[in-house]
Amino acid sequence: xxxxxxxxxxxxxxxxxxxxxxxxxxxxxxxxxxxxxxxxxxxxxxxxxxxxxxxxxxxxxxxxxxxxxxxxxxxxxxxxxxxxxxxxxxxxxxxxxxxxxxxxxxxxxxxxxxxxxxxxxxxxxxxxxxxxxxxxxxxxxxxxxxxxxxxxxxxxxxxxxxxxxxxxxxxxxxxxxxxxxxxxxxxxxxxxxxxxxxxxxxxxxxxxxxxxxxxxxxxxxxxxxxxxxxxxxxxxxxxxxxxxxxxxxxxxxxxxxxxxxxxxx
Amino acid sequence: xxxxxxxxxxxxxxxxxxxxxxxxxxxxxxxxxxxxxxxxxxxxxxxxxxxxxxxxxxxxxxxxxxxxxxxxxxxxxxxxxxxxxxxxxxxxxxxxxxxxxxxxxxxxxxxxxxxxxxxxxxxxxxxxxxxxxxxxxxxxxxxxxxxxxxxxxxxxxxxxxxxxxxxxxxxxxxxxxxxxxxxxxxxxxxxxxxxxxxxxxxxxxxxxxxxxxxxxxxxxxxxxxxxxxxxxxxxxxxxxxxxxxxxxxxxxxxxxxxxxxxxxxxxxxxxxxxxxxxxxxxxxxxxxxxxxx
Numbered sequence: 076x077x078x079x080x081x082x083x084x085x086x087x088x089x090x091x092x093x094x095x096x097x098x099x100x101x102x103x104x105x106x107x108x109x110x111x112x113x114x115x116x117x118x119x120x121x122x123x124x125x126x127x128x129x130x131x132x133x134x135x136x137x138x139x140x141x142x143x144x145x146x147x148x149x150x151x152x153x154x155x156x157x158x159x160x161x162x163x164x165x166x167x168x169x170x171x172x173x174x175x176x177x178x179x180x181x182x183x184x185x186x187x188x189x190x191x192x193x194x195x196x197x198x199x200x201x202x203x204x205x206x207x208x209x210x211x212x213x214x215x216x217x218x219x220x221x222x223x224x225x226x227x228x229x230x231x232x233x234x235x236x237x238x239x240x241x242x243x244x245x246x247x248x249x250x251x252x253x254x255x256x257x258x259x260x261x262x263x264x265x266x267x268x269x270x271x272x273x274x275x276x277x278x279x280x281x282x283x284x285x286x287x288x289x290x291x292x293x294x295x296x297x298x299x300x301x302x303x304x305x306x307x308x309x310x311x312x313x314x315x316x317x318x319x320x321x322x323x324x325x326x327x328x329x330x331x332x333x334x335x336x337x338x339x340x
Numbered sequence: 341x342x343x344x345x346x347x348x349x350x351x352x353x354x355x356x357x358x359x360x361x362x363x364x365x366x367x368x369x370x371x372x373x374x375x376x377x378x379x380x381x382x383x384x385x386x387x388x389x390x391x392x393x394x395x396x397x398x399x400x401x402x403x404x405x406x407x408x409x410x411x412x413x414x415x416x417x418x419x420x421x422x423x424x425x426x427x428x429x430x431x432x433x434x435x436x437x438x439x440x441x442x443x444x445x446x447x448x449x450x451x452x453x454x455x456x457x458x459x460x461x462x463x464x465x466x467x468x469x470x471x472x473x474x475x476x477x478x479x480x481x482x483x484x485x486x487x488x489x490x491x492x493x494x495x496x497x498x499x500x501x502x503x504x505x506x507x508x509x510x511x512x513x514x515x516x517x518x519x520x521x522x523x524x525x526x527x528x529x530x531x532x533x534x535x536x537x538x539x540x541x542x543x544x545x546x547x548x549x550x551x552x553x554x555x556x557x558x559x560x561x562x563x564x565x566x567x568x569x570x571x572x573x574x575x576x577x578x579x580x581x582x583x584x585x586x587x588x589x590x591x592x593x594x595x596x597x598x599x600x601x602x603x604x605x606x607x608x609x610x611x612x613x614x615x616x617x618x619x620x621x622x623x624x625x626x627x628x629x630x631x632x633x
Contacts, residue, residue, distance in 0.1 A: 234440035239457035
């Protein structure tokens with residue numbers, strides 16, 4: 076590592092020490108009330124308590140798994156529907172003209188509220204959360220896929236058509252790979268939405284999941300519990316982000332190497 | 341969708357291109373009609389190498405897209421082998437001005453596309469593609485992606501991709517326009533060698549008169565837009581012509597160049613005067629806009 080990199084790393088560690096150390100210090104000295112604002116040591120204790128003794132709703136792993144299941148299924152369904160709809164509407168002008176006002180209208184709604192509706196319709200189980208997560212993911216991916224398809228270089232399309240490609244071959248060889256750059260960029264944001272969908276769905280009404288654990292902590296004025304739940308979710312999101320970056324690298328291997336500065340952020 | 345010519349293999353083989361009274365109008369976004377081509381009539385015999393020169397914006401590229409079947413004429417007919425062009429034909433290949441290689445496919449994948457789209461089994465398509473890459477001097481580069489190649493190498497890949505389909509008609513839209521002079525000369529030589537092997541009919545659009553004379557059997561001069569055929573010159577330089585770099589010092593070459601340039605110069609001057617006037621006009625508009633804002 077170069078000197079500069081060490082310097083950055085050192086500054087990063089310092090920043091964490093100052094923020095969390097300060098938090099711990101001020102709450103220990105009772106300048107800030109740990110009852111309302113939580114405390115780093117309390118958060119760690121809470122997590123270890125959950126790991127060793129479970130939550131009020133069973134093992135913590137079950138809660139994590141429930142939320143992940145909802146987020147992952149919602150993510151996959153939303154991505155699949157978003158890509159299919161985006162490519163279809165991007166390719167077939169008639170469809171895009173028919174659907175676009177409706178899609179804009181639904182997009183303008185506060186979709187998170189639909190979660191309440193899904194809980195009423197589909198019950199307290201994981202289905203309602205999967206549907207909410209998929210719904211949120213769909214729009215992100217759809218708009219990107221649609222735009223990606225629209226931005227396809229007409230020259231490339233003409234070239235493969237002259238080489239003898241059928242319409243389906245054009246879509247497979249040109250349209251989808253070209254739109255993939257846009258679609259993959261949307262996946263990072265989309266997984267965040269999947270988690271939001273799962274958690275909000277659980278908060279609105281469920282028997283298991285991290286959302287339930289967080290709501291329970293909130294109802295008991297346990298700020299450490301809320302923070303602990305948040306940190307666990309954050310860890311899951313980071314893991315997912317890492318997996319998506321791997322996928323991105325694999326699928327977009329053909330691209331010229333870009334400056335790594337941007338990905339460092 | 342496909343051209344009628346594919347139904348009759350014999351006609352497909354005969355790559356005679358005929359444009360008769362072809363006019364092409366476009367609707368501008370402002371709602372006006374813009375005439376790109378007016379009453380173009382020209383013929384390219386099977387196996388003939390025809391270069392089309394003219395000032396920029398004279399509709400040279402438009403002519404090619406209509407022969408390729410990507411676009412229809414507003415008036416007149418375009419026909420290949422005696423059959424009117426109604427869509428993309430099987431015997432036609434096109435080399436675009438800008439890179440039209442798929443950046444997400446390897447060099448080999450790009451060249452193998454043509455046969456694969458036409459239902460050739462994967463294995464023999466890849467073998468063919470390898471052969472063609474060797475022929476354009478790119479053996480060993482099969483697994484590279486286009487962005488890892490130089491401009492000249494990408495043109496070679498495009499050439500291989502266009503020729504692997506064994507076209508009876510090869511349309512080229514300023515294919516070497518973006519290359520440096522030396523690379524351009526090398527590519528021209530290779531194009532002539534490869535063309536000589538299968539002799540497709542070629543329409544080669546360029547604004548470089550020397551390139552046109554060095555390569556072609558026939559040079560068509562087009563007028564400033566709306567484009568129409570101004571004059572046709574037969575290039576009686578013997579073939580094989582050898583190096584494109586050297587042929588241009590020959591006496592007959594100079595004569596031809598002089599003769600064709602006489603015809604082309606007026607059009608270039610006219611096109612230039614028009615764009616200069618248009619630029620002046622938009623400057624004036626800019627100034628008006630400034631005053632109002």
